[in-house]
Amino acid sequence: xxxxxxxxxxxxxxIDLQKIWRDLYLHYTGVTWAFLFDxxxxxxxxxxxxxxxxVLFFAGQVSLGHAGIVGVSAYIAGIVSVKLGLSFYVAxxxxxxxxxxxxxxxxxxxxxxxxxxxxxxxxxxxxxxxQTLALNSDYLGAALGFHGIPLATKWYHVFIxxxxxxxxxxxxxxxxxxxxxxxxxxxxxVAGAMGINVARTKLxxxxxxxxxxxxxxxxxxxxxxxxxxxxxxILMSINFVLAPxxxxxxxxxxxxxxxxxxxxxxxxxxxxxxxxxxALYGVILVALxxxxxxxxxxxxxxRTTGFRGDQAARARSVAPRPAAWSISRSREGGGGRPxxxxxxxxxxxxxxxxxxxxxxxxxxxxxxxxxxxxGGCS
Amino acid sequence: MQFGFLVEQVLIGIAxxxxxxxxxxxxxxxxxxxxxxxxxxGSAIMIGSFGxxxxxxxxxxxFWIGCAVGIVLAFLTGLLVERVAxxxxxxxxxxxxxxxxxxAFVLENLVTxxxxxxxxxxxxPFNPVYYVVYGDxxxxxxxxxxxxxxxxxxxxxxxxxxxxxxxxxxxxxxGKAIRVVAQSPDIARCVGIDVKRTIVVGFAVSATLAGIAxxxxxxxxxxxxxxxxxQLILKGIVVLIVAGIGNMxxxxxxxxxLGVIESLSVGLGESTYRDFIAYSGMVLVLVxxxxxxxxxxxxxxxxx
Numbered sequence: 186x187x188x189x190x191x192x193x194x195x196x197x198x199x200i201d202l203q204k205i206w207r208d209l210y211l212h213y214t215g216v217t218w219a220f221l222f223d224x225x226x227x228x229x230x231x232x233x234x235x236x237x238x239x240v241l242f243f244a245g246q247v248s249l250g251h252a253g254i255v256g257v258s259a260y261i262a263g264i265v266s267v268k269l270g271l272s273f274y275v276a277x278x279x280x281x282x283x284x285x286x287x288x289x290x291x292x293x294x295x296x297x298x299x300x301x302x303x304x305x306x307x308x309x310x311x312x313x314x315x316q317t318l319a320l321n322s323d324y325l326g327a328a329l330g331f332h333g334i335p336l337a338t339k340w341y342h343v344f345i346x347x348x349x350x351x352x353x354x355x356x357x358x359x360x361x362x363x364x365x366x367x368x369x370x371x372x373x374x375v376a377g378a379m380g381i382n383v384a385r386t387k388l389x390x391x392x393x394x395x396x397x398x399x400x401x402x403x404x405x406x407x408x409x410x411x412x413x414x415x416x417x418x419i420l421m422s423i424n425f426v427l428a429p430x431x432x433x434x435x436x437x438x439x440x441x442x443x444x445x446x447x448x449x450x451x452x453x454x455x456x457x458x459x460x461x462x463x464a465l466y467g468v469i470l471v472a473l474x475x476x477x478x479x480x481x482x483x484x485x486x487x488r489t490t491g492f493r494g495d496q497a498a499r500a501r502s503v504a505p506r507p508a509a510w511s512i513s514r515s516r517e518g519g520g521g522r523p524x525x526x527x528x529x530x531x532x533x534x535x536x537x538x539x540x541x542x543x544x545x546x547x548x549x550x551x552x553x554x555x556x557x558x559x560g561g562c563s
Numbered sequence: 564m565q566f567g568f569l570v571e572q573v574l575i576g577i578a579x580x581x582x583x584x585x586x587x588x589x590x591x592x593x594x595x596x597x598x599x600x601x602x603x604x605g606s607a608i609m610i611g612s613f614g615x616x617x618x619x620x621x622x623x624x625x626f627w628i629g630c631a632v633g634i635v636l637a638f639l640t641g642l643l644v645e646r647v648a649x650x651x652x653x654x655x656x657x658x659x660x661x662x663x664x665x666x667a668f669v670l671e672n673l674v675t676x677x678x679x680x681x682x683x684x685x686x687x688p689f690n691p692v693y694y695v696v697y698g699d700x701x702x703x704x705x706x707x708x709x710x711x712x713x714x715x716x717x718x719x720x721x722x723x724x725x726x727x728x729x730x731x732x733x734x735x736x737x738g739k740a741i742r743v744v745a746q747s748p749d750i751a752r753c754v755g756i757d758v759k760r761t762i763v764v765g766f767a768v769s770a771t772l773a774g775i776a777x778x779x780x781x782x783x784x785x786x787x788x789x790x791x792x793x794q795l796i797l798k799g800i801v802v803l804i805v806a807g808i809g810n811m812x813x814x815x816x817x818x819x820x821l822g823v824i825e826s827l828s829v830g831l832g833e834s835t836y837r838d839f840i841a842y843s844g845m846v847l848v849l850v851x852x853x854x855x856x857x858x859x860x861x862x863x864x865x866x867x
Contacts (some may be wrong), residue, residue: 245659294850302600302656303853306804310845313797317839419797423664430661461676467668474662475651 191550192388226340228448229347230404232441235428236354237397239440240262242429243358243389246296250308251425253315254291254395256417258284258402263334273337284399285392296386300373309419319414330413338407345541346404350397355437356392365459366390431473442481446473447507571709578714580822581721582780586799587814588728589772594808595745596765600657603644603663604668604773605792606800611637612781612791613674613773616683626688636775640670641770645763667793674789681786685781687713703778717779724772725815731768741765745809761854765794768802801841805848807855817856 186287238251261283265276295307319325357363365386368376376382406412424447432443451466473481586608593601614633615626623629648662655778679691680703693709732738743751748758773792780795781787802821806813848855 275668294846299849303849305727306600306806307846308851310801310842310849314839314842317836321835321839360570423661427661455625461672464669464672464676467665467672469849470665470668471648471662474648474658474665477654478652478658553798 226343229343231448232444233347233350234398234401235425235440235444236350237394238425238428240354240390241394244366244387246390247305249305249310249422250312251547252417252421253312254284254287254398255402256288258399259406259412262403262406263331268331280403281396281399284395288391294385294389298390316414316417330411334406334410336410338404343404348399352367362389418487572826574824577825580819581717582776583798583802583821584721584815584818585724585772585776586795587802587818588725588811589769589816590768590799592765592818594768596680596741596762599659600662602660603666605796606638606667607637607770607773608777608795609789609792610640611815612777612787615778626686630778631776637770638767639772647767667846671751671789678789682786685785685787729811737764748835801845804845806858808858810857813857
């Protein structure tokens with residue numbers, strides 16, 4: 186960087202522009218491939234538990250206590266490899282099982298009884314209670330943290346496990362269980378009436394999510410080598426929730442993209458003062474929620490935002506609509522939309538496409554395919 | 564353990580619990596109106612408490628003028644949050660939650676940048692005077708129960724505010740409109756209530772309460788810092804859930820109860836278990852009575 190131009194810029198005010206330029210320059214150019222690779226490994230590690238959370242969302246469950254599962258399994262992994270002196274792979278398995286157990290506890294205490302908002306708050310409360318317990322346990326190092334975990338996580342562990350988890354989630358989505366989970370998410374009552382065992386399917390989702398998150402917890406413990414209870418706070422849970430939420434609540438790839446936003450954006454926007462970075466992060470969160478409420482890659486095209494609006498839109502689109510309505514409306518000269526006001530000039534065709542019964546079947550044109558439940562003809 | 568010591572702890576607990584109660588009432592109002600949890604409530608608390616400091620910094624060294632500045636700033640924060648992070652979401656509770664968290668990030672980190680993250684000393688409205696309730700001050704080692712006028716003011720103010728909220732919600736036209744909107748926005752629209760305006764009023768009232776809570780908290784603890792709101796709002800959520808959403812009187816009782824439990828656990832030497840009691844109690848309530856100790860039962864099933 187040319188020092189003369191920086192000096193020239195610095196004359197415009199008492200802000201140390203030279204320093205800012207230098208910092209930014211170093212920030213973006215002084216980065217090494219090793220550092221980027223390290224960030225990528227962290228991102229993959231984060232994705233493992235985010236995908237676990239995605240499975241929960243997929244089954245209509247929400248969790249604001251995912252940090253609790255990570256924390257429990259990370260501590261268990263630490264105990265296995267430090268206090269018991271067993272190998273990393275044993276710790277990995279133990280952490281996975283511990284995550285499953287925590288998932289079971291979450292399912293039994295709140296997942297079975299509560300939905301949506303209350304479920305989120307319940308998982309949050311359990312996590313906070315667990316955090317306080319860890320803070321008081323001298324065995325776990327209390328507030329000073331759990332030291333001495335060996336640095337055993339290698340990059341290929343993270344990538345292999347991420348690959349396996351991605352494959353498992355992808356297969357789970359397409360299996361019968363995935364179908365059952367989707368049914369429960371859309372309407373638990375109807376799913377139960379169809380013969381799906383709602384409680385058991387929810388349990389499966391919690392166990393699966395717990396196992397994935399447990400693996401991530403073990404990898405995390407053996408990567409950072411020291412665990413402190415405040416680390417597993419609600420902020421960590423919110424970070425996990427953001428991944429499926431920003432990317433698109435119901436899509437697999439949306440979760441991965443959303444996770445990328447959560448993980449890489451703070452780094453890209455880093456300034457020399459981390460507090461500005463967090464403020465900027467907040468601005469971006471609000472902007473994303475305002476302008477892309479369904480996430481960046483929504484499963485369905487964005488229609489109306491909001492639960493109530495969504496429901497109303499669905500009710501409108503599903504409601505039976507007589508085909509004659511549009512014709513009589515247009516003969517009166519009402520409407521106002523192009524294609525309605527000019528009867529006889531191909532308007533019927535346009536109306537049909539608008540209402541979605543342009544399937545070519547004349548019977549359907551009379552009845553209206555939409556009346557059969559929306560989504561066109563079979 | 565002395566009897567006087569216990570009573571003193573209970574009195575202190577009631578005074579801090581009063582702050583929790585006010586915060587929970589504010590959250591309750593938003594939850595009642597919009598069916599969303601306002602995570603940016605904490606930033607209104609924080610901005611209210613920093614408003615007093617702002618007026619001192621500008622040169623107006625009067626506590627009560629500072630209070631007015633803080634409350635007005637908190638009020639404006641509530642309006643800002645409603646406009647930016649709540650209205651565009653149209654009632655989607657996940658999105659609202661994330662957007663309000665984003666707002667809280669922005670506001671709290673901006674204040675952190677301004678104050679450089681240090682806890683700030685807080686002015687007192689008047690010098691604390693300790694009144695002897697029981698015992699004799701002249702006999703050393705005897706049972707002595709004291710209460711300060713600041714604690715008395717806190718308790719009185721919180722009871723006043725909760726009573727005021729109940730009267731506001733059940734007696735005034737605006738309060739009734741808020742309750743109707745909480746039941747069903749569509750029906751409220753049908754009977755001619757301006758839903759948008761009602762929601763704005765709900766946010767304004769709630770943020771004003773938050774500002775008052777922030778000021779009271781600053782007075783009680785003698786200092787404030789930029790993440791105070793986030794700490795307090797978690798306690799507010801506990802009180803809200805345990806008391807039951809939609810019940811103002813319940814918030815008062817549970818808030819005071821939580822304050823007393825916390826202060827007793829500190830006083831008895833188990834201060835690290837303070838939060839554990841609160842959160843495990845909340846889990847128990849959610850497991851056995853999800854609608855809360857004072858709430859209406861139908862609410863949980865109806866919830867979005």
